[in-house]
Amino acid sequence: MSMRKRRGFGLVYLFAVALVVLVAFFAYAAWWFHYREVHPKVVAAIPTVYAEEILSEGWLLWHEEILATPYAGKIVYSRPHEAHRVFKGEAVAVIDTGRERIRLASHKAGYFVPGLDGAEGAWRFSEIWLGSGPPKMKAAFKWFENGHALKRGDPIGKVVPMPQNLRCIAFVAATPDVRRSVESGRLSIKLMPKGLPLSTEVLASEELVGVYKVYLSLSPYFPPSVLTSRKLSFYVFVGERSGVEVPESSVVMRNGRQGVWVVEGGVTTFRDVHGMPISSGRFVVTEGLKAGEIVIEEGGKAKEGGRVLLW
Structure with a gap:
């Protein structure tokens, strides 16, 4: 067989092999697409x-009184960096005047907080309720440090008299289930995703565009840990669906x-x-x-x- 004939045969063979491979590929692809279909x-x-819960935010309200020192000197707290329960007359700090150490006592029973956030005396229900959105905090909460030098009349913290109800103003999505709960006067909330629902009393409500503004009493919930922030995140619990x-x-x-x-x-x-x-x-x-x-x-x-x- 001449060189030219062998070359022609080789080209025909390669073409035939390529055609077979191509036909096999398309046949497999057609089978695969049909199989997938x-x-x-x-x-x-x-x-x-499913427990239907709506993540919401509220702003806490409580009665508080600033406690000031009647003496100048360096202060040492009995329980620094901690909001804690005190009884009337209990010492919350000692002021070192340089000549003597004087006990500073709480004038009421309740919670003592050795720090302030600057909203004391200005955080009022009327101003928050009349607003159309969340209030703005002027400053973050700040703990007072041991050894800090104070002048006479400087604040050493605040006392939250007890007993009292912890209250909350919140904006909640106005779903049909929330509307029924608000109209019934009770709203269940969960402070943690896996926690138990807390039944709160609806003291007042106002329906806005797509949301409810509600004023809630959280009693009996009132741990001292909430006193370092006036903001509260929670879930509105509107029931379980199967x-x-x-x-x-x-x-x-x-x-x-x-x-x-x-x-x-x-x-x-x-x-x-x-x-x-x-x-x-x-x-x-x-x-x-x-x-x-x-x-x-x-x-x-x-x-x-x-x-x-x-x-």
């Missing part, structure tokens, strides 16, 4: 109980309706659902879906009447 990722709806849980990606909008693609008899069907998204990319369905039903995980890739092979 009839074997989409599916999930089963899991029964769940339903089923699916990935948030399963829930799609179709023609203005919210729903999921349910696999029934090997065929996908769009079904309307009601519910709410929760943390970690999950969605709680409260109406429209039962536990154990199979839905398409990536709802945006499904279509009406699509065939699905589960096995």
